[in-house]
Amino acid sequence: MENLSAQLLSDKFAGLKDKIFPSDVIEIGGFRINDSVITGFVVVFILLVIALILRLTVIRNWKTTPSGIQMFLEWLVSFFDKSADEMTENYSKLMGPYTLGAAAYICCGVLAEMFGFRPAIADIGACFALAGCTFIFIHTLGFVRKKARRFLHYLNPINIVTDFSVPISMTFRLFGSILSGMVIMDMIYILVESVWYFVLPLIIPAVLTPVFTLFHAFIQSYVFASLTLTFVQEAIELPPKKQKRPKKKAAKIQA
């Protein structure tokens, strides 16, 4: 029994081992580029080209009676701007575009899987870069808003531990969820190969791809954006002002 399962695993899922971690494509000295990074370049290039095309066609002919694509663009931009406005009052000009950019990169980087690339986010470096950006934003904005009072926050050692656990947990949440979706899809592709009924190998991946790829792409990009906003809001929150004494005196005098 034990040998049977081991044989099954070694025979069919041997290819899975190579897919869990990205493989290096280009290697020049210590400078290595793996396939996830190449997908990242492709995704960024495509996003920039789409943005340029939209800028030259839709935004140039901005109308008061909006067309469908204009409606979509307005909804997308105002969704991120509004949530940034609610959470980070004065810095929404900075945080709105950042969260939209990060969410677009995560979403499109994962959706690239449907075209046969390795997802750009399934590389721990990409996740750590995004989480590091958030980390920098949290602390610089905290200092900009609260000035010297921010140092009080670092006096407590527990706060420092919490601060450093933020980028790590964000990295592993993003990486783990995207990687798990990718591994499950790869497993399904391997299992489907052995099913040689006529239409089944076509239908099963088509049904399961939205569950493991589309869902994760949208949910994780949304979660990343709103987590960033929440942590920034926490960092720039001013302590509540104390009730001034003179008010009471004035009230007494009046009475």
Add this chain to the structure above:
Amino acid sequence: MELLVTLFANFLATNGVAIGAGIAALTGLGAGIGMGIATGKAVEATARQPEAVGKIRTMLLFGLAFAESTAIYGLLVSLLLIFVA
């Protein structure tokens, strides 16, 4: 007695990785319970106050993402145990 210990040690040495991977996958238990409680509470809140559906949904997704992350850590650990160790 010594034979038993050696047998057990041998068993752990050969199959310990698989057992560890299985135990790591048990994190799904806690995550499942947490997600179930969160969803149930969200349904209750929506039934009580249907006009707050949008806010409840965003909060629910947020909480679900947090609850899910522990399960993801477990999955990562078991994947690393199977394929790397």
